[in-house]
Amino acid sequence: MLKVNSNYQKLPGSYLFSTIAKKVAAFSKANPDKEIIRLGIGDVTQPLPPSVIEALHKAVDEQAAAESFKGYAPDLGYDFLRERIAECDYRSRGCDISSDEIFVSDGAKSDSGSIQELFDTDNIIAVTDPVYPVYVDSNVMAGRCGTYDEKTGCWSDIVYMPATAENGFVPALPETLPGVIYLCFPNNPTGTTLTLSQLQVFVDYANQNGSVIIYDAAYEAYISEEDVPHSIYECEGAKGCAIEIRSFSKNAGFTGLRLGFTVIPRELKVSGVSLHDMWTRRHGTRFNGAPYIVQRAGEAVYSKAGQSEIRNMIKKYMDNAAILRNGLKDMGYEVYGGVNAPYIWLKTPEGMSSWEFFDHLLNNACVVGTPGSGFGPSGEGYFRLTAFGTEANSKKALERISRL
C-alpha cells in the first residue's frame, strides 16, 4: 500500500514565513484602513540596478533571434558567470577556488534545502541556534531530526549550538559530534557574525572530526568590519571540509529574479567519495539550469558599474539598519546586529515571548517583524526586524514603536 513521507507530518505549523503571511493577511482583512509596515520577511525593496536591467534587456533580445537564441543552459551554469564568481568572489580575496567548483542555481534557498540529499539519512546535523529555518525543515522532511518537542521547541536528534546575548552570539562547538554542521554568517536572524579566528575554530573542528560544514554566506556583502571573513575559504583547510552557499538576492536585489550558487571544492571528499561529483550528478538529474537571461544579469553584477550600483544599494539598507539600531537603543531596547548584516535582533521587552511581541507590534503599531522563536529555541525572547524597507518606512516604524 502506498505510504506518504511521514516526516512531513512531524513538522509543526507551516513554514515560518508562510505563517506570518497568513497572520498579516488576516489582520489586514480585519483592519483594511490600517497601513502595515513590513519589516518581517527579508525581502528587498529597491529596484534592480541599471546594469542588471540593461543586461536583462540585452539577453531578452538575444532570445528573440534564432542566431543568438539559447535553450538549455549548461547543467552547472554558464562559464561566463562561473568565471566571474571564481575571480571576483574568491580569487580576489585570496581563496583558491576555480570556476568548475561553482554550481550556479536558482537561489540559495533551493541549495540550502537540497544539499542534505548528499548525505545519509542517519547522519546527525548540528545548527547554530537561532538560524534560517530551511536547514532544519529540509532535514526533518528527509527524516534526519527525530521528533519535535512543542515545549522546548527542540528536535530530539538535532545538535543545537546556541548563540545568544550570553555568549556574545559566538556559538560553542557542538557537544555531540555531528556529521554535518550548518553555519550562517553573517547570521540570519541575529545579524551578528564571527571573526576569522572564531570561524577557524569550526573549520579545525570539522577537519579533525571528519564533519562537513555547510556555510551559508548569503549576507557577506553587508560585512563592514575588517576582521570578518566573507568566505569560509579564507580559513585554513576549509577546502577540505566546507561547502559554501551564496545568493544574489540580498547583495543585488535578485529575490524576485532567482540566482545563487554553491561552491564545492574538488578536494572535499567523504570516505573517498567526492561531494563535487555527487552534486554534479544531482544538478544533471534534478535541475535544468538557471535561466540564461538571469545568468547574464548575474554577470552584470560584477561589472564596474554593477559593483558601484550594488554598493549604493547596500549602503541604503545599512543606513536603515543604523536608524533602526540606534533608534531602538535610544528607546531602551537591547539591540544586536545591524553592523555586518541587514538584520536587527532585539530582546523582547518585559519578558514577552517572541510571538506575543509579534502580535503586540502588529496590533498596536501595525509593524510586522519576525518572532525569534521561529528561528530556533534560542531565538525565544528575541525578535527580528529587517533593514530592507525604505528609509521612510524604517523611520515611521521606529516612531510607532516609540509610542507603544
Next chain:
Amino acid sequence: MLKVNSNYQKLPGSYLFSTIAKKVAAFSKANPDKEIIRLGIGDVTQPLPPSVIEALHKAVDEQAAAESFKGYAPDLGYDFLRERIAECDYRSRGCDISSDEIFVSDGAKSDSGSIQELFDTDNIIAVTDPVYPVYVDSNVMAGRCGTYDEKTGCWSDIVYMPATAENGFVPALPETLPGVIYLCFPNNPTGTTLTLSQLQVFVDYANQNGSVIIYDAAYEAYISEEDVPHSIYECEGAKGCAIEIRSFSKNAGFTGLRLGFTVIPRELKVSGVSLHDMWTRRHGTRFNGAPYIVQRAGEAVYSKAGQSEIRNMIKKYMDNAAILRNGLKDMGYEVYGGVNAPYIWLKTPEGMSSWEFFDHLLNNACVVGTPGSGFGPSGEGYFRLTAFGTEANSKKALERISRL
C-alpha cells in the same frame, strides 16, 4: 562518522544527456572540421515568440522602478499565471481544476525529480519502459530502486511496463502492484501516446488499488489526433489519483527560460493525508518561486497572439517530424512517433545495439541522436531523433543517413 548518501554510487554512468554531451565533445575535438547535426537532446531551436519577448521586456522594466518592483514571488506562483493555466489548459477542456491546485515551478524536470519526496522510501514505483530517465534516477537517489543489473539494464525494485513495437507501445498494467506509477504521454522517447480509453484503464487501476499516478504531459501541445487526451484529468476519477506535470519548454520554447507547473487536486489524498498540503509545504520550504519576469512571459503564452505564435512554432517542428519520419520510412527504417510528439523512434538496423547505432551515426554521418537503451531496458535496439532542429538540418541529417 559522516556517511554520504550511498544511493548515488548505485547509479551507472552519468545522467544520459551528460554522457552524450561528453561523447559529442570528444568527437568534435578529434574532428574539428566536421559539422555535427544535433538531433539528440530535446532542446528547442526557434527563438522565443514575439509576445513572450514583449512581456519579458515589459516585466524587466517593472523591475527597474521601486513602485513596480517585485521581490519574492508567492510560493506557489502568481495568481495571474495560475488563473490562466487553470482556465486555458484545464477548464476549457472540461477539466475541473482550480487555480489553487496549480503549483508554478522552474520546470517540469525539477518537479519530476522532486515529486517522489512526498512518498515513503519503501514504496514501489512503476514506470513505462522506455521513459524519460529522471523518474528512475531521482528514485534511485532516494533509495527506492534496489540494485542495478548491468546486463539487463534493470533495477531490482522497479516495476517496468514495457512499451515496444510488439504491444503497439501501449503498456500493460503493472504485474506487481506499485505505490506510484509514472506515465509520460505523449511519450518521451517513443513519441507514441495513449487514447483516452487506454489512459482510463490506468486511472481505474490506480483508483482501485490506491496507487498515485505521476502524469508527465510535457508534450501535450504536439497532439494532433482527436482521441488523444491532453490531460489525465480528461479521464473519469483522475482527480482522486493523479498528479500532472506540465512544461513551457516544448510548447513555447522556454528550455532556457525555465517554467513549468504541477497540478495536485485538493481531493487527492493518501490514507487521509493531502498531497496538495504536502507539496505546498515543500514549495514553501525548498523553493522560492519562479522569477516574476518569467511568470509574466508564461502569461503571455496564453494571449491570443501568443497562442497563434506557439501554434506556428509547433507546426514547424512537426513539419520536421514528418520529414524525418517519412524520409526514414522511405529508406526502409522501422519508424514510430512523430505524429503526436516531436520525437521519432526508430528500430536500429541490422540488430545493432542502441549505443552501437549512436556511434555509427556520429562517426559516419556526424548526426547526434539518443540511444534508446538510455531510456530503459525496453529501449534497447531503438534510437531517438528529435524534430527540434531546423528544417535545413533535419533534411541534411536525412541525406547523410541515406548515404550510410
